[in-house]
Amino acid sequence: MSAAHSPRLKYMSLGVLxxxxxxxxxxxxxxRTLKEDGPRYLAASAVVSAEVLKIVTCILLVFRDHNFSVHILNQVLKEEIVNKPRETLKLAIPAAIYTLQNNLLYIALSNLDAATYQVTYQLKILTTALFSVSMLGxxxxxxxxxSLLILMAGVALVQWPTDFAAVPKEKSLSAGSQFGGVMAVLVACVSSGFGGVYFEKILKESKQSVWVRNIQLGLFGFVFGLVGMLVxxxxxxxxxxxxxxxxxxTCAVVVLQALGGLVIAAVIKYADNILKGFATSLSIIMSTLISYFWLEDFDPxxxxxxxxxxxxxxxxLYGYERKSVSPTIKV
Incomplete structure (x- = not known):
């Protein structure tokens, strides 16, 4: 990739993120808040559908990386997945964690406005950092x-209780479910941190393609998600x-969730942590504005x-230190 194209790819990947x-x-x-006739879609079903789409996308990427050869594709999948059961089984733990996390995010956004969710979910930076210290040294x-202390203070302020006496009765009644939404986000942050660091550790210990690893991850995620849905x-x-x-x-949610990991991979490849932090911040601001003006479910x-x-x-601050000292984990 030439230097001339590097800035364009960098900002393009950030824009997509x-x-x-x-x-x-x-x-x-x-x-999750749209009123429709008939039953609402199942969150577990959306998680399973996203895993299937993710597997198909990663298979196509492996197919492309091997010059669109069906024979080589079959050979790679058989050799890397079927013939290496121990390597494949290592992905069962992060797959189970990610499946839990994805289901929790639906619970969280069923009970929290988008702005509160976006800010609170940044606690995954804290959990990922702590797991990287304890598991990766x-x-x-x-x-x-x-920055982690500032992050905790910021999230605590976002969750600061409002004056319910001044809140309309309809909103105060739904405030009881907010606790469940916050707890879902917190558990998702812990699972995100552990799963991310565990997955990074596996990637560093092997030479397999990241797309092959994602296929393995998706296969376990599909099985766990399907079992959870049926139960x-x-x-x-x-x-x-x-x-x-x-x-x-619903289909848009499934597609966006499935492609999320691929977008993050592109950002990690082409952009640095400073710009990734900028993208996260811009996303929080946009979510807040749209939540207030369009969804009308947020009173700042x-x-x-x-x-x-x-x-x-x-x-x-966290991204700046990471760049100026030494490369660390991907958050």
Whole structure:
């Protein structure tokens, strides 16, 4: 790749990340609050569908990397997946964690507005950093530890309780579910941190293509997601089918979720952490504005804005230290 094309690819990948992240959060929130006739789509079904799409996409990428040869594709998949069962089984743990995480995000966005979710979910930076220190022996600099403290303070302010006496009765009644949404985000942050570091450790210990690893991850994710759907939503699936409640918005959520990992891979390849932090911050701002003006499910307060600014500042500070000292984990 020439130097002339590098800046264009860098900012293009960041632009796609901002659009993908913001669109996923907003469409997922919209899809979970949209009033329609008939049953709502199952979150577990959407997770399974996203895994299938992710597997198909990664197979096509492996196919492209081997000059569109069907014979070589079959050979690679058989050699790397079927003939290496121990290597493949290593992906079972992160796959189970990611399946749990993806289901939790649907629960979170069913109970939280997009802006609160976006800011709170940045706690995955903290969990990923802590797991990288404990599991990979990474060392964090002074600015990184400081940024993590600022991050916790910012998220705490975002979750600061509002004056419910001044809130309309309809909204105060739904406020009880907010606790469940926050807990879902927090557990998702922990699973994201552990899963990400565990997956990185596996990638470093092998020479397999990242797309092959994602196929292995997707296969386990599909199995775990399907079993979970049949266990928890089996009656609903038997009564209305797996794809009950699907519409254009649901399909958009599935596509955005499936392609999210590929977009992040492109950003990691072409952009640095400073610009990635900028993209995250821009996504938070866009989600806040759209949540307020379009979805009309968010009533911002001065405390929220202060917390959001602290989270954005912490994101930049963490990325700056990572670039200036030494490369560390991907968050």
């Amino acid at each position: 901002v659009v993908q992240t913001t669109s996923l959060v907003l469409t997922m929130r919209y899809s 990474k060392r964090l600099g002074l600015f990184q530890w400081l 928890y939503d089996g009656h609903s699936v038997r009564e209305h089918g797996m794809f009950q409640g699907y519409n254009a918005v 307060t001065s405390v929220f804005f202060l917390g959001a600014m602290l989270v954005i500042a912490a994101t930049f």
